[in-house]
Amino acid sequence: MLSEAQIERYARHILLREVGGLGQERLLAASVRIEGLGPVGSWACTYLALAGVGAIELWDPRPVPAEGLLPLLPPDATGRRDEAIARRIPAHNPDVRATVGASGEAPIADEACLRVSGLASARLWAKAAGTEVAIGWSERPPCARCFPGVPPTPETAALAGSLAASRMLGRILFGDAAPGIVRIRDGAEEVLPPCDHR
């Protein structure tokens, strides 16, 4: 049940037929992990926070760039990107719990990745196979263009909650910061080759 303050804050979302009060409650109950806070990731973080996604976990140990501003951050921000952005989110939306995640732990991202597109990260695949492996960041991680013709199925879209949410998750997870990825096709796993698109 939305509070009086939340009704005021999300009035424009409630007016949307595709969201409404119940949709906003689902957004507030949702969790998202964003790995990589470059221009795309930090803007995605901004929109998700302002949309009222209840829990956002961030991971990007790189320093705040000196050459350009990231959204949500003041010009004099310093330190790690994930910590700097996590500190600022409550000022923009007090409903959002922003935390800094640990490297190599992406259960939310893995689960969302699998549900939305049928793609699973190598870590999740290895876990299901009963194998413990350490997956590092590839020198050439896959980008969105590495996944042609892999639209969300009706089943996976339903699992993800809504098509809009699916698109958001997809955009983040398949962005430049995506970890090593295994494609599952007809039950067979296929490790994606290094990205040749850049």
Place this chain on the structure above:
Amino acid sequence: MSAFAAHAVDIRAYRCPMTWVRVKLALERLAVGEVLEVLLQGEEPERNIPRSAVDEGHQLVGAELTDEGVRIWLRKGC
């Protein structure tokens, strides 16, 4: 509140767009076919609330002019 209305909402203290926001939130809590009684006042909600409700698939089933304002009844659609 009328006997056949499952719930009632008074939006006389609100201005657009919060008038429709309040009605929409109340309609979301109803089961399909249940009736919501809305007490409103002013030209804007009199014109817009029934129209917005019908646009979203609900049904205007009655209206009454009272000393307190205008009372309308909306049946929740699919």
